[in-house]
Amino acid sequence: MSTPALSVSRLEVHYGSTRILHDVSVEVGPGEAVAVLGPSGSGKTTLLYAVAGFVSPSAGTIRLDGAAVADSAFSLPPERRAVGMVFQNYALWPHLPALEIVAYPLRRGGMGRLEARREAARLLDLVGVADLAHRKPAEMSGGQQQRIGLARALARRPQLYLFDEPTAHLDSALRAALQQELVERRRASGAAALYATHDAAEALAVADRVLLLRDGRVIQLGTPNEIYERPADLWSARLTGPAWSVPGVVADGFLEVLGVTMPVDEGVPGGSVDVVIRPDWIVPGVGVSATVTGAWYRGSHTDYRLETGDGPVEMRRVGPVEWRIGERVEVRVERAWPVPSST
Amino acid sequence: MSASRLRPALGVAFMAVVFGLLVGYPLVELVRAAAEEGWSAIGEALSSGGTAGAVGNTLLVGGAVTVLSVGIATGAALITERAARPGWMRLGMLLPLVIPPFVSALGWAEAYGPAGLVDDWLGVSLPGLFGGFGVVIVITVNAAPLAYLVIAAGLASRTDPDFERAARASGASAIVAFRTVTLPLLRPAVVSAAGIVFVVAVNSFGVPVLLGSPAGFGTMTTHIYRDLALSADPVAFTRVLSLAAGLVVLTLIVVASSDTASWLRGIAVRPGSPQGSAVRSGVARSAMGSLAVYVTLTSLVPLLALLLTALTKAVGLPRTPSNWTLGNFREALDGAGAAFTNSLLLATAAALLAVVLGGAVAALGRRWQGMGTGVVLTFAVPGSALAVAVLLAYGNPFRDTLTIILIAYLAKFWALGHRPIAGSLDNVPPDLYRAARASGASPLTMLRTITVPLLLPAVVAGLVMVFLFAFHELTMSVLLYGPGSETLAVVILNLRQLGDVTVTAAMAVTLTGVVLAAAAILVAVRRVWVR
Numbered sequence: 001m002s003t004p005a006l007s008v009s010r011l012e013v014h015y016g017s018t019r020i021l022h023d024v025s026v027e028v029g030p031g032e033a034v035a036v037l038g039p040s041g042s043g044k045t046t047l048l049y050a051v052a053g054f055v056s057p058s059a060g061t062i063r064l065d066g067a068a069v070a071d072s073a074f075s076l077p078p079e080r081r082a083v084g085m086v087f088q089n090y091a092l093w094p095h096l097p098a099l100e101i102v103a104y105p106l107r108r109g110g111m112g113r114l115e116a117r118r119e120a121a122r123l124l125d126l127v128g129v130a131d132l133a134h135r136k137p138a139e140m141s142g143g144q145q146q147r148i149g150l151a152r153a154l155a156r157r158p159q160l161y162l163f164d165e166p167t168a169h170l171d172s173a174l175r176a177a178l179q180q181e182l183v184e185r186r187r188a189s190g191a192a193a194l195y196a197t198h199d200a201a202e203a204l205a206v207a208d209r210v211l212l213l214r215d216g217r218v219i220q221l222g223t224p225n226e227i228y229e230r231p232a233d234l235w236s237a238r239l240t241g242p243a244w245s246v247p248g249v250v251a252d253g254f255l256e257v258l259g260v261t262m263p264v265d266e267g268v269p270g271g272s273v274d275v276v277i278r279p280d281w282i283v284p285g286v287g288v289s290a291t292v293t294g295a296w297y298r299g300s301h302t303d304y305r306l307e308t309g310d311g312p313v314e315m316r317r318v319g320p321v322e323w324r325i326g327e328r329v330e331v332r333v334e335r336a337w338p339v340p341s342s343t
Numbered sequence: 344m345s346a347s348r349l350r351p352a353l354g355v356a357f358m359a360v361v362f363g364l365l366v367g368y369p370l371v372e373l374v375r376a377a378a379e380e381g382w383s384a385i386g387e388a389l390s391s392g393g394t395a396g397a398v399g400n401t402l403l404v405g406g407a408v409t410v411l412s413v414g415i416a417t418g419a420a421l422i423t424e425r426a427a428r429p430g431w432m433r434l435g436m437l438l439p440l441v442i443p444p445f446v447s448a449l450g451w452a453e454a455y456g457p458a459g460l461v462d463d464w465l466g467v468s469l470p471g472l473f474g475g476f477g478v479v480i481v482i483t484v485n486a487a488p489l490a491y492l493v494i495a496a497g498l499a500s501r502t503d504p505d506f507e508r509a510a511r512a513s514g515a516s517a518i519v520a521f522r523t524v525t526l527p528l529l530r531p532a533v534v535s536a537a538g539i540v541f542v543v544a545v546n547s548f549g550v551p552v553l554l555g556s557p558a559g560f561g562t563m564t565t566h567i568y569r570d571l572a573l574s575a576d577p578v579a580f581t582r583v584l585s586l587a588a589g590l591v592v593l594t595l596i597v598v599a600s601s602d603t604a605s606w607l608r609g610i611a612v613r614p615g616s617p618q619g620s621a622v623r624s625g626v627a628r629s630a631m632g633s634l635a636v637y638v639t640l641t642s643l644v645p646l647l648a649l650l651l652t653a654l655t656k657a658v659g660l661p662r663t664p665s666n667w668t669l670g671n672f673r674e675a676l677d678g679a680g681a682a683f684t685n686s687l688l689l690a691t692a693a694a695l696l697a698v699v700l701g702g703a704v705a706a707l708g709r710r711w712q713g714m715g716t717g718v719v720l721t722f723a724v725p726g727s728a729l730a731v732a733v734l735l736a737y738g739n740p741f742r743d744t745l746t747i748i749l750i751a752y753l754a755k756f757w758a759l760g761h762r763p764i765a766g767s768l769d770n771v772p773p774d775l776y777r778a779a780r781a782s783g784a785s786p787l788t789m790l791r792t793i794t795v796p797l798l799l800p801a802v803v804a805g806l807v808m809v810f811l812f813a814f815h816e817l818t819m820s821v822l823l824y825g826p827g828s829e830t831l832a833v834v835i836l837n838l839r840q841l842g843d844v845t846v847t848a849a850m851a852v853t854l855t856g857v858v859l860a861a862a863a864i865l866v867a868v869r870r871v872w873v874r
Contacts, residue, residue, distance in 0.1 A: 054508055078511035079519075085512040091505035095527045104523070108514035156513060 035207035084153030287332030445549025450645030497532025538601025701760030743825020
């Protein structure tokens, strides 16, 4: 197996006496993108700062390409780690035009002024903002600024990219376009990435694996599909997409929920459980009778709120509104995921 | 024109008249009087009485103080904003701001002068404290906090710790990141700070008159004082006019070229993000240590020395408890009771009126920006020159009265009443007003329930600031007072020049106590309201 681009093991970080990260371990393979998903205050930015070298671990080790860059005793300064960072607030230096901003890492790498400018111009062209070369950040939109931020990170030609909520300050149309740009450029470069975000849809879309953080601890680490279909608990389920929970019973390898019985994985302990049901896991059919209490038409699909008697769930159907509020409808659960009961 | 549009126009016109009377007319009178003398008379006057030397000394003091203050302030700002940010550090750095400069000079003389506290304890005194060197050092200590405010605000608002992080992540070492990112971003703030400090240094009167004059080191302001207050020679009066006009011109040139006005307007320290630290804790500790030593040596020791002198029975006795007495304070209250009342009256009246006038200008600010700028610029006009101008304009009929002193205070300190309110008005998002109206509030209800409560802290801040500065004002008061209208600061200066060291120390301590109490109110107001 090849050396991971990033290896974080048993990382602890304190700010003063407050513990921000606790026992965080994750490996990012060469060319792999790992999303760090968590609500604000969960420690996403701190994890990225520790990898970049802006904060020092109080315990644990950080390795880049197999070489230790930080542990509790020493910490390599940021400029000597091969990482490229894209910041949430862009962090473009207001006194420099775009061309000089992108040339900055090249100059620090020892490149001559003219060559650095040529290369910077090429990178600006690559991210589609060649025409902004002589503008300063104040004269650009947020989307344009973040493209410059991306070009600056690309100019560093790092082994690992650190994306700190790069699209958080953009509106939704721009966000999708920039997200695509980030993913494509990163993939083309062949480098690995750690991508912090609080947006589940973004995390599932951009990453090969997703790391779930809560209060500075790793709750779950898996592929986007695992994270979505097999959440570790109710909190994870709700963080990673729309999710509802109803009571169920596990016995002899089978789960009973909302009038249907389905096999469960080996090792799921028997007894009462909470059962996670996502809107796309429930369809009209023979199972349980429910009352429609809400219907939201969203263009490509419609979300229905259903009262089942065991609690509310949501059902997503392609197309416009078919059932009105107050109507009774027979629904069947096609997929369900038991998690430890929270009560 | 409808009534609702006519009223603001009337307001603007009224305030323009007030501004013209308080500021415009006196300054025009000053320039006119100076011009009437003619170039040859001015040239003659300037070549007499050591005036040329005083101009040279002023520029020398201004330059030296600027270089030193900006250096100290930049270092201190980097320490408090980047390395470590305990609140007491900032307060310590700002402490000299609330100690009247002439009290500072007295304190330094008692601490580091011959037969001072340090001489008592260690047998050494600071050579050259009386003279140009001492003048530069003590003005630097007093001016550095202003530069610190501007540079720290610049550091907090113009540079984001992320800018430095982005540079480090781009391969720059800490030093390269400072040189290529932090410093260029900070340059406008440094230039403005330099402008402000230069103006303050050139303005300074209390320090040079106490530490410079005894050693024959005169500046433009001490010469204006000497020639106006202590001489009846007509050539001396020509010198006064020339020096005052020269000071105004010099100040305006500096203010215009350093964009100081916009910074004077913007002074407000905004806290940065709490995770700003990229400096190792060892470095941070030693930096904080040196800052603590600086504050102790420059502010605390002089204040302590002054207090001990005020408590000691007579000059020359060791400042030990066995020689302590409260007699100096009793004598101070007896001798300066009337002056104390005058200062209290003047400062209170100035505070109330300046806040009303300042609030009016702020309220009209959206219609007429220039007025606010004029008010702020007047604050930069040297007190010595402003006092001469006010004397020319209103000497008849107000000579030697409290009224003429009040006029000068209002002209000078109008900006202090204006800025907090204008700043606060600017900072209230207009949506708050719209939300009030959309919630059913009439314009008057909105004013009462939203605008006034939001402005109250600024009004209190303005009141206290004006009170604080007016209460220890010396430069203008000493040129305008007459029998019966002495202020506390004037009495302290006069008595000190007669040589009564212990009683003046007691008076200075009393005055500083009042000023510190006012400042403490200001800090408390910020704590309670602004959070």
